[in-house]
Amino acid sequence: xxPNVLEIQNLCVxxxxxxxxxxxxxxxxxxxxxxxxxxxxGESGCGKSVTSYSILRLIQKPGRITHGKILFxxxxxxxxxxxxxxxxxxxxxxxxxxxxxxxxxEPMTALSPVHTIGNQLCEVLYLHRKISxxxxxxxxxxxxxxxxxxxxxxxxxxxxxxxxxxxxxxxxIAMAMLSRPDLLIADEPTTALDVTIQAQVLALMKQLQEKTxxxxxxxxxxxxxxxxxxxxxxVMYLGRIIERGTVREIIKDPLHPYTFGLLRxxxxxxxxxxxxxxxxxxxxxxxxxxxxxxxxPRCDFMKEGLxxxxxxxxxxxxxxxxxxxxxxxxxxxxLLDEKRREDV
Amino acid sequence: xxxxxIDAFGGDRNRPPLLAVxxxxxxxxIYSQGIFRRKLGDVKAVNQVSFDLYxxxxxxxxGESGCGKSTTVRTIxxxxxxxxxxxxxxxxxxxxxxxxGTLGSSELVELRKSMQMIFQDPFSSLNPRMTVGQxxxxxxxxxxxxxxxxxxxxxxxxxREVGLRPEHKTRxxxxxxxxxxxxxxxxxxxxxxxxxxxxxxxxxxxxxxxQAQVINLxxxxxxQRGLSYIFVAHDLEVVRxxxxxxxxxxxxxxxxLAPTEELFENPHHPYTKLLLASAPVPDxxxxxxxxxPGEVADAGNLPKGCAFTPRCPLCCESCSETVPELKxxxxxxxxxxxxxxGER
Numbered sequence: 001x002x003p004n005v006l007e008i009q010n011l012c013v014x015x016x017x018x019x020x021x022x023x024x025x026x027x028x029x030x031x032x033x034x035x036x037x038x039x040x041x042g043e044s045g046c047g048k049s050v051t052s053y054s055i056l057r058l059i060q061k062p063g064r065i066t067h068g069k070i071l072f073x074x075x076x077x078x079x080x081x082x083x084x085x086x087x088x089x090x091x092x093x094x095x096x097x098x099x100x101x102x103x104x105x106e107p108m109t110a111l112s113p114v115h116t117i118g119n120q121l122c123e124v125l126y127l128h129r130k131i132s133x134x135x136x137x138x139x140x141x142x143x144x145x146x147x148x149x150x151x152x153x154x155x156x157x158x159x160x161x162x163x164x165x166x167x168x169x170x171x172x173i174a175m176a177m178l179s180r181p182d183l184l185i186a187d188e189p190t191t192a193l194d195v196t197i198q199a200q201v202l203a204l205m206k207q208l209q210e211k212t213x214x215x216x217x218x219x220x221x222x223x224x225x226x227x228x229x230x231x232x233x234x235v236m237y238l239g240r241i242i243e244r245g246t247v248r249e250i251i252k253d254p255l256h257p258y259t260f261g262l263l264r265x266x267x268x269x270x271x272x273x274x275x276x277x278x279x280x281x282x283x284x285x286x287x288x289x290x291x292x293x294x295x296x297p298r299c300d301f302m303k304e305g306l307x308x309x310x311x312x313x314x315x316x317x318x319x320x321x322x323x324x325x326x327x328x329x330x331x332x333x334x335l336l337d338e339k340r341r342e343d344v
Numbered sequence: 345x346x347x348x349x350i351d352a353f354g355g356d357r358n359r360p361p362l363l364a365v366x367x368x369x370x371x372x373x374i375y376s377q378g379i380f381r382r383k384l385g386d387v388k389a390v391n392q393v394s395f396d397l398y399x400x401x402x403x404x405x406x407g408e409s410g411c412g413k414s415t416t417v418r419t420i421x422x423x424x425x426x427x428x429x430x431x432x433x434x435x436x437x438x439x440x441x442x443x444x445g446t447l448g449s450s451e452l453v454e455l456r457k458s459m460q461m462i463f464q465d466p467f468s469s470l471n472p473r474m475t476v477g478q479x480x481x482x483x484x485x486x487x488x489x490x491x492x493x494x495x496x497x498x499x500x501x502x503x504r505e506v507g508l509r510p511e512h513k514t515r516x517x518x519x520x521x522x523x524x525x526x527x528x529x530x531x532x533x534x535x536x537x538x539x540x541x542x543x544x545x546x547x548x549x550x551x552x553x554x555q556a557q558v559i560n561l562x563x564x565x566x567x568q569r570g571l572s573y574i575f576v577a578h579d580l581e582v583v584r585x586x587x588x589x590x591x592x593x594x595x596x597x598x599x600x601l602a603p604t605e606e607l608f609e610n611p612h613h614p615y616t617k618l619l620l621a622s623a624p625v626p627d628x629x630x631x632x633x634x635x636x637p638g639e640v641a642d643a644g645n646l647p648k649g650c651a652f653t654p655r656c657p658l659c660c661e662s663c664s665e666t667v668p669e670l671k672x673x674x675x676x677x678x679x680x681x682x683x684x685x686g687e688r
Contacts (some may be wrong), residue, residue, distance in 0.1 A: 252629075
């Protein structure tokens, strides 16, 4: 069995609109090791959701996967390139919602308001298994109990509006976990929830992962959430992955100036009430990506003639599977240390 | 306008507050279905809320969604009418207060010049059919405070102050990013030279790197103009960074009032403790997600006595009989829990 459950190679996704081609995801590569928690982090519009949607082939017109491979390594040893499957391929139906399932951000819009909870959850089993009604009901109620819903028999017959936001998100998690997927994709699963409920939902996801051994791809913008649950982190900026590593490395010792800037601008890390160091400027539009390193107009370490022209910076291996895309990778540790000293 | 004198509450006894809220209540009636529309009860969105806001300080209002923090500030600004209670606003000289709850509409127009609001969503709070110039100058025109070239000059100056350029005046909101739109919203609120500004989740919709810029802008403007803010937020790290004093709300009531550092270092109320423990820490070596029980209270269907009892680790029988009052544990720290104030 392959050590990775999913491998993405040079994925490009474009949207073709009246203004021309917009590359939302550009040359993205990463792997998700079996049984591990990978977080894909970035600001809005960086392409993290588009990446996750393409894994399940949920990108709709005018968007299209233009290049690259999405290799799914099944437990039976077979490998499928999801990007190459046709829209109506049986294999795609077998993978989507069964081997790979997804939790969406808004628990209200992810559930049908006109079907009972039980109805919606049983559907997952009818679609992917040969199963009797009684058996399906038993399995669903058991799953609802596992995600911490009190009185699952009663909830089974209720509609989504009768549940609170946290409970609805638990139902969505139960739905995603019912088919015992190898990979669970969670797109901002706790953004719409309160902190207390967020803590519960994250703890639940972590606990289910440890119990069933599935892998998780977590899409989020919240670095604090990442620090709490992830094993590996990939940081995206303007459609590209600019830094990759283990959670401890990324959070404790960020190397790309963008990751460094993001972590520095978190208010919680500073005890004194001085000004927050922020990243200057704003995220540029995807139709107007700067030449050279896409981050150079906002970067404190930008070197004229090196960073602001030509092609994008190549991936540089920093040891231990750590990768950054920066023209000044060789001297970046020294530069960041100087910056840290300035702060003190 | 009649003026009154007031007693200090939940803060500094030697400093006169700019705004003193006393036992503010806002109830929304629930009616039965059908033609007779019998009144069934009330949603007690804001119940007996009291706090002080001091000149040139930021008062944080935190709590989970539905706890009544937005309703509180909207009622103070008279966007909603008071059900009962008072809000005294310092106006027309030291120790002179007007009662906001009973003002007539012409007096209210006069006072609204000194009270402004910044909204959460920078997308829906700006009219897409108005240019930035029109949006920012509208308050001045409504109050007949400036016209012609003076109006133009004041708008230009205001835009510069919030980090935009005068040439942005002719553009429409859609041409701006989220962070820039929030700056437009801030310019619109501050062009009136208000004494206090309500920021209702003003930075929660922004990305981390931009959020830090807007937080810095808000604190710069506070210093330069001697502003006071009521800062409604659910992000505790942001609150800790910019607030001087914090009020924690639960189910329509204030459960704890304290200076920011004291609240974060030494929380007393079990709900404040739960809230602080649930906030994820951006440090992978401190994984402390508590699988805490309980759900956010439903303001339309509150338990008897203390609303926090179903989630409270301390609660005993007498908690569900009487509603605990907000009582001081020292000069400036108030808690609504009999266990914390030493009564039980």
